[in-house]
Amino acid sequence: MSTATSTAPAWVRQRQQPGALARLFDSKPFLIVVCLLPAVGLLMTFLTYPLGLGIWLAFTDQTIGRPGIYIGLENFEFLFEDPIFWGAVFYSVFYTAIATVGKFGLGLWLALLLNQHLPMKSILRAIILLPWIVPTVLSAIAFWWIYDPQFSILSWLAMKIGIRETPFDFINSAWPARWSLIWANIWRGIPFVAISLLAGLQTISPSLYEAALLDGASPWQRFRYITFPMLLPILAIVMTFSIIFTFTDFQLVYAITRGGPVNSTHLLATLAFQRGIPGGQLGEGAAIAVSMIPFLVFATLFSYFALARRKWQQGEAND
């Protein structure tokens, strides 16, 4: 034991030089790449690739069963001349605009109601959420029955109490069908809007309303000067999401009318599917889908500017 020549005590282990592998795992760039790889891989496979493929297909004449060749803007030139396509553009915008107004009008009203002290509040909130929990296709089928030319419960009821001699025409001609689908979309969209806005309402401090009460504000003035401006940030987010979901809607329309009668209720999404899959014209379907992009970019820009933090939300002094 007394033979130790080193100055360090014998029980201190010599630090080993790290091996190549250990050094690799210590390098930050390598770790960043390794850690990001799964997420990037998933996004590339399931988002970027299909999107890229869709955009590529829009510039080919591919049909089901035959590989296409690049044909430039030919698909878009064809669509530009196609009245059915323009009908779908019109109805998509109309559908989105009216349904959004309806959803937000009724949703805000419901949220304000639910924000009051009501008996059985939690049960009411659960009931409000129901339309949203049910899978869209199921509620679409329910609406299909409600709108059925022969078996509609509404027609039956109206005839039973004698306010109508004949069944209602819900989905057998263009305009009634358009309004019926919009109503189904509003019905389905209200819960999302109402619950989101209710969450926003609950962040407003009750003492602000008390202060406004003392300042002499009427109920309308309290809404106009307190509730609405304070709800605006969340309103903007919810509206952006709602516009995007509504504009890209597919299930309700496809399950109830399949774009009919005579293509009058086609949305861009249903028309793209109709042309691409049952019609077999993959290139043309893809071109219709791609033509939705400008509208969606616009909606996103809207959100970007509407969501920009207002001055009063900033914490910093700016003098």
Added chain:
Amino acid sequence: MATVSVRSVRKNFGSTAILHGVDVEIADGEFVVLVGPSGCGKSTLLRMIAGLENITGGEIAISGRVVNTVPPKDRDIAMVFQNYALYPHMTVRENMAFSMKLAKAPADIMEQEVRRAARILGLEHLLDRYPRQLSGGQRQRVAMGRAIVRHPQVFLFDEPLSNLDAKLRVQMRTEIRELQQRLGTTTIYVTHDQIEAMTMADQIVVMNGGRIEQTGRPLELYDRPANIFVAGFIGSPAMNLIPGEVADGAFRAQGGAVLPLPPGAPSRVATYGIRPEHLVLAEDGIPATIVVVEPTGSETQVSMRIGDTPLTGAFRERVAGRPGETLRVKPDLSLVHLFGPDGRRL
């Protein structure tokens, strides 16, 4: 200006009684502080005067007019909330002008009033800021400015200083008192801090468990607390309240200490009260064992024991003793408070 009368006012939330018949008379221009521990009903009473809570029983009158059913905006009052309740999306100017805007006041009057309030409160350079950009003390001032512009008959303050740090609290305390003296507006102020109550009030209302324990001027409450609750609540450090009984002309505490009684003391004393600052160091005093010595500079607080009886003293002298050592103290007999078995002053 205005008087405020609260006459046997009761408040129930469901089956829970919060206030059991409360009477307060507030003279014109008076600064009244409602003080008490959390849950004593002081804030509820203030909110009932404001009209934010309805009145279960009794009546509240402002300037002789019963306001039980009058909506808040018609009571001619202004309130400053604990969290200030400033409208976050409005500038300081808009916050202060909001009530006038709702009343459709002409723009030049609005600007003039806002300027006047801002000048009084030193807010002139902040008028275009948003509440987020202000410090706690500045927000507090804006909340007061919002009250001032309305020229109310009564100011109501609901624990306005509890969100401020200690130093600012002392400063704002003086500012609020000074402002009230300048404007001469009747003011009702709620706090749980007895020092705020003592320093600001013309009249203090001590509340506990939905009842009024005592009403009086600050020094009255300090000098002659009506019962054990007020004795323990008013004054800092708190009064020594020692349970025990009278035996052989002296007070025998439960912990074993024997304390002298003032001449003519009744025999049914159950609690012996002496404020820490009314204990004096004396050669012929009672020997007490030092537990902790806390010098504050201006005075020295000493926790000690006589037998098993804990006792706190506050001395102007600098006490040099260490824990475990013995100190000789005696109570100033003219300042001893005696309470009967029911807790009332004898």
